[in-house]
Amino acid sequence: MSGVQRAAVVLLSLGEQQAAEVLKHMSAKEVQKLGLAMTSVGGISRDAVSRVFDDFVEVLAQPSGLGSGADDYVRAVLVQALGEDRASGLIDRILMGRNTSGLDSLKWMEPRAIAELVRNEHPQIIAIVMAHLDSDHAAEVLKCLADRVRVDVLLRLATLDGIPPHALNELNDVMARQFAGSQNIKSSSVGGVKVAANILNFMDSGQDETLLAAIAEVDDALGNSIRDLMFVFDNLADLDDRAMQAVLRDVASDRLGLALRGADARVKDKITGNMSQRAAEILLEDMEARGPVRLAEVEAAQKEILAHVRKMADSGEITLAAKAEAFV
Template sequence: MTGVQRAAVLLLSLGESDAAEVLKHMEPKEVQKIGITMATMTDVSREKVQMVIDQFSAELGNTTSLGVGSDEYIKNMLEQALGKDKAGNLVDRILLGRNTTGLDALKWMDPRAVADLVRNEHPQIIAIVMSHLEPDQAAQALKLLPERTRVDVVLRIATLDGIPPNALNELNEIMERQFAGNQNLKSSNVGGVQSAANILNYMDGGQDQVILKQIGDIDNPLGTRIQDLMFVFDDLVDLDDREMQLVLREVSGERLGLALRGADNKVKEKITRNMSSRAAEILLEDMEARGPVRLSDVETAQREILAIVKRMADEGTISLGGAGEDML
C-alpha cells in the first residue's frame, strides 16, 4: 500500500471526529489526495487494516514530542533572549509562512475556479497568485488562460523578487472580496526563476516549450536559466541507483511501461538496471505487447512519475541536482 492509502485506512479507522482533527493540520493538497483515496477505497480486509495500525503504532513508538508546538517555544525563547522588539522580525523570518492570507484559500480551489477568478486581473497579479499555489495546481490553472497571458505571467513569475507589504496587502484585499484572511501581512518571498521552472514542469507536453521559446525571444538569458532548472523525464538518468530504486517502489509497472515508450534509451537502461531481471523482462514484454499508444497518454504517465519524483525530493528522500548546481 502507498503512503496515501495507509493514511486513508488509518483515518477511516479513527472515526469522524478524530479524523477531522488530524485533517485540520494538513495542507490542502494532502487533504485532497487523502480524501479522494478514502472515497474510492473499497474492500479493505481486516488484515490490511491491522497491518496499517501496527505499522503506525511501531512508528509512533520511535518518535518523541520534540518539535511539537515548537513555534511557541521558539517565540518565547527568542523574546526572553532578545526582548520583544528585537525578536519580532527574527521570529517572522524563522516562522515565515505561518500567517494566513486570503491567498491561502486559493489552494483549496479547483484550478479552473482559480483561472476564472484571476482571468481579468493584471498579469502581475496573476503571477503573484500563481506563485502562491502548488506548481501542479498553478500549471493547471495557467493552461486555462489565453496563450499570450500564459507567456506574460510566466515571465513575470521568473522575474519576481519578493513582494512589498503594500502590494501584498492590495492583492489580499482583492482576494478578500470572496475570502476572509489576515491583514497583518509581511513582505513575502515568492516567485523567481525556480518557481517558473517548477510550474512549467507540470504543463502539458509542448506547452512548456512554446512558453519557453517566447520567453527566450523576449529575454534569452532568462529563458535559458528557466530551462536549466526544469526537471524533465529524461533527467531521471541523473538519479543514483539507490534513489532510482526508491522511486521505482512508488511507481506501478503499468504506468512505468507507458512512460518509457517516449523515453531516451539511457533512461530505459537506467530503470531496467535497477529492477530485478525478471521484473525488467516482464516490463519490456508488456511494452512490446501493448502496441501503439497515444502520445498524450505517454506524456501523462511521465508527468505522474515526475510528480512522484518531485514529492520524494521535497520530502528529502532523494535529491535532484539541477543543471549548473553543485552536487555534494
C-alpha cells in the same frame, strides 16, 4: 501499499467524525491525495488492515520530543547558521507564511475559479498569486488564462524577487473582494526562475515549449535559465541508483511501463538497471504485450511519475541531479 494508502486505511477505520477531525489539520493537497486514496483502497483483507494498524501503533509507541517549541528551535538554528540578516527573510517565509490565510484559501479553490478571480488583475498581481500556489496547481491556473497573459505572467514570476508593498496592498484588495474580512499578509520572498521552471514542468507538452519560446523572444538569457532548471522525464537518467530505487518502490508497474513508451534509452536502462532481472523482464514483456497506446496516455503517466519524484525531492527523501536543483 504506499504511505498514502496506509494512511487512507487508518482514516477509513476511524469513522467519519474522527477522520474529519484529522483531515482538518492537513493541507489542501494532502486532503486531496488522501481522498483519492480512500476511494481506491477497497477490497483490502482483514489481515492487511491489521498489519497497517500494527505498524501505526508501533510508530505511535516510539517516544518523541519533536514538535514542542519547534518555532523557537527553527528560528534559533537558522539565525545561528545564517546570521540575523540572512535568516530573517527565510524565517518569515517558513514561520510567518503559515498565517497568510488569504493566500492559503486559494489552495482550496479549483484552478478555473482562481483564474476567474485574477483574470482582470494586473499581471504582476497574478504572478504573486501564482508564486504562492503549489507548482502543479499554478500550472493548471496558467492553462486557464488567455495566451497573451501567460507569457507576461511567467516573465514577471521568473523575475519576481520579493513582494513590494504596493503589490501587497493590491493583493489584499483582491483577497478582500473574494473573501470576507481583511487579510494580514506579511511580506515574503517569492517567485524567481526556479518557481517558473517548476510551474512549466507541470504544463502540458507543447505548452511549455511555446511559453519558453515566447519568453526567449523577450529575454533569451532568462528563457535559457528557466530551461536549465526544468526537470523532464529524460532527466531521470541522471538520478543516482539509490534515488532511483526509492522512486521505483512507490511507482506502479503498469504506469511505469506506459511512461517508458518512447522514452530515451538512457532512462530505460537506468530504470531496468535498478530492478531485479526478473522484474525488468516482466516490465519489458508487459510493454510489448500492451500494444499501441495514445501519446496523451504516455505523457500523463510520465507527468504522474515526475510529480512523485519532485515530491520526494521536496521532502528530502531523494536529491535530484544537476539540472533539478530547483526542486531540492
